[in-house]
Amino acid sequence: AQSVSQHNHHVILSEAASLELGCNYSYGGTVNLFWYVQYPGQHLQLLLKYFSGDPLVKGIKGFEAEFIKSKFSFNLRKPSVQWSDTAEYFCAVTDNYGQNFVFGPGTRLSVLP
Amino acid sequence: GAGVSQTPSNKVTEKGKYVELRCDPISGHTALYWYRQSLGQGPEFLIYFQGTGAADDSGLPNDRFFAVRPEGSVSTLKIQRTERGDSAVYLCASSLDGYNSPLHFGNGTRLTVT
Numbered sequence: 001a002q003s004v005s006q007h008n009h010h011v012i013l014s015e016a017a018s019l020e021l022g023c024n025y026s027y028g029g030t031v032n033l034f035w036y037v038q039y040p041g042q043h044l045q046l047l048l049k050y051f052s053g054d055p056l057v058k059g060i061k062g063f064e065a066e067f068i069k070s071k072f073s074f075n076l077r078k079p080s081v082q083w084s085d086t087a088e089y090f091c092a093v094t095d096n097y098g099q100n101f102v103f104g105p106g107t108r109l110s111v112l113p
Numbered sequence: 114g115a116g117v118s119q120t121p122s123n124k125v126t127e128k129g130k131y132v133e134l135r136c137d138p139i140s141g142h143t144a145l146y147w148y149r150q151s152l153g154q155g156p157e158f159l160i161y162f163q164g165t166g167a168a169d170d171s172g173l174p175n176d177r178f179f180a181v182r183p184e185g186s187v188s189t190l191k192i193q194r195t196e197r198g199d200s201a202v203y204l205c206a207s208s209l210d211g212y213n214s215p216l217h218f219g220n221g222t223r224l225t226v227t
Contacts, residue, residue: 004155032213043117044156044204044218051213090155099211100169101146103155 002027004104021076023091030096033074039087083113117219125225134190136205144211148204195226
């Protein structure tokens with residue numbers, strides 16, 4: 001069975017700091033990877049996704065993530081965070097059939113103005 | 114509709130009662146998912162529908178939980194003999210075809226069992 005771990009439970013940064021949130025998954029086969037974001041009081045929204053091809057994927061709002069197959073990782077990055085990035089971030093994985101999304105426990109990001 | 118709609122947004126019930134939670138997916142989306150999210154945790158998979166049929170119900174915790182999607186659109190999650198441990202936010206999501214299409218989530222129903 002697939003599982004997803006996210007290293008950081010709560011990250012606190014000042015505006016303009018760089019961000020990297022860790023995500024590791026356990027699954028031996030082909031995977032598809034996603035990052036979702038949940039802003040305060042809002043529903044989960046897709047930030048970016050990786051299916052195949054270039055392992056560096058770019059998403060909305062300046063976020064990017066890099067798939068490193070050998071490390072089973074899909075870390076999320078942003079060079080300069082803003083106060084409006086304060087949210088909870090969830091990494092998710094599906095198998096190649098893409099039907100069963102397994103989510104990580106989430107990382108809460110707080111950006112101080 | 115514009116997005117996935119879930120009703121009610123909040124539900125408080127007494128232990129032992131029966132509850133129904135409704136999900137109205139995005140029009141044209143054939144795949145529908147139910148997840149449960151407890152405080153400080155990520156969404157936990159419950160059940161996945163492809164059209165009218167439950168393609169995967171392996172996440173339902175026990176036989177008190179049941180979900181239907183009779184016409185391949187609206188879905189209802191039903192919980193019998195509720196327990197305090199059932200308290201959580203129940204999330205519904207839909208996707209275009211269920212094959213790597215991204216999930217579109219509703220705002221969830223916050224269920225509190227007293």
